[in-house]
Amino acid sequence: MRYVRILALHIQDVFQNRGRSFVYFLMGLLNPILQLVFWSGAIAEGGGNGALWTFREMASYYLLVTVVISFLVVHIEEDVAFLDIKEGLLAKYLLRPFSYFISKFMEELPWRMTHGFFAVVVFVAFMMWGRISFPLVGEPTRIALAVVITVGGLFISFILKMLFGLLALWTTDFWGIWGVEEVVFWLLAGIIMPLSYYPSALAAVAYALPFSYIVYFPVIAVQGSLADIEMIRVIGSQLIWILALSMLYRIVWKKGIEKFTAVGQ
Numbered sequence: 001m002r003y004v005r006i007l008a009l010h011i012q013d014v015f016q017n018r019g020r021s022f023v024y025f026l027m028g029l030l031n032p033i034l035q036l037v038f039w040s041g042a043i044a045e046g047g048g049n050g051a052l053w054t055f056r057e058m059a060s061y062y063l064l065v066t067v068v069i070s071f072l073v074v075h076i077e078e079d080v081a082f083l084d085i086k087e088g089l090l091a092k093y094l095l096r097p098f099s100y101f102i103s104k105f106m107e108e109l110p111w112r113m114t115h116g117f118f119a120v121v122v123f124v125a126f127m128m129w130g131r132i133s134f135p136l137v138g139e140p141t142r143i144a145l146a147v148v149i150t151v152g153g154l155f156i157s158f159i160l161k162m163l164f165g166l167l168a169l170w171t172t173d174f175w176g177i178w179g180v181e182e183v184v185f186w187l188l189a190g191i192i193m194p195l196s197y198y199p200s201a202l203a204a205v206a207y208a209l210p211f212s213y214i215v216y217f218p219v220i221a222v223q224g225s226l227a228d229i230e231m232i233r234v235i236g237s238q239l240i241w242i243l244a245l246s247m248l249y250r251i252v253w254k255k256g257i258e259k260f261t262a263v264g265q
Helices: 002-016 018-045 055-072 076-085 090-094 100-130 140-170 175-188 200-208 216-223 228-257
Strands: none
Touching: 018 055, 055 100, 055 140, 055 216, 076 090, 076 100, 076 140, 076 175, 090 100, 100 140, 100 228, 140 175, 140 216, 140 228, 175 200, 216 228
């Protein structure tokens, strides 16, 4: 029940800062829309088709990327590194009778819900305004599998970003780690372009790392581009990553908390 109260308090905070939330959403919306404009021109030059996808499929992909980024890509590592560790606010969590990990999840969840709502509105508005029928998963069983993949992407995203944030316990300058993490994430998660367009070697690396299970696979699952057996394989891979990252988090938390000082780093 205590975590429900924490969630309710953070929902109030998000609504209090709804203007800032909308600005953050617009920042996340910019890149997929620019990519869609670029690919629409490239496909038009190619006679209406891309190397692998049609314009309709590409438009669906980038608009769904906007929705998935808004729902699944958390930014909790900034709070963990800069506020909790560098400014010493982590001390107050250590004195409270509940999990730091869960409390941070409850802090981030309202932001994902708000940004996701904005993204869904944009997606529906684009469908109505553009009068384009986008490919989306339709069968109940496949919809359920797509939902599981989407939820799995959120868990991977949160645990991974928490791990990145805790790295601030071992460094006096987190900006470098944060910058590298952002570049790698955007490159290997399928945000810049579908991973099926990547060279085979780079695509193999992207498929092997957890980033693609946060954005790329949820997007193509919602598109209906994955067969049932492929969706089950993705869910299995997500479970492996969730377990592996959770164990790594426990190790990093245990080792890192020994280095923390209440006055900050």
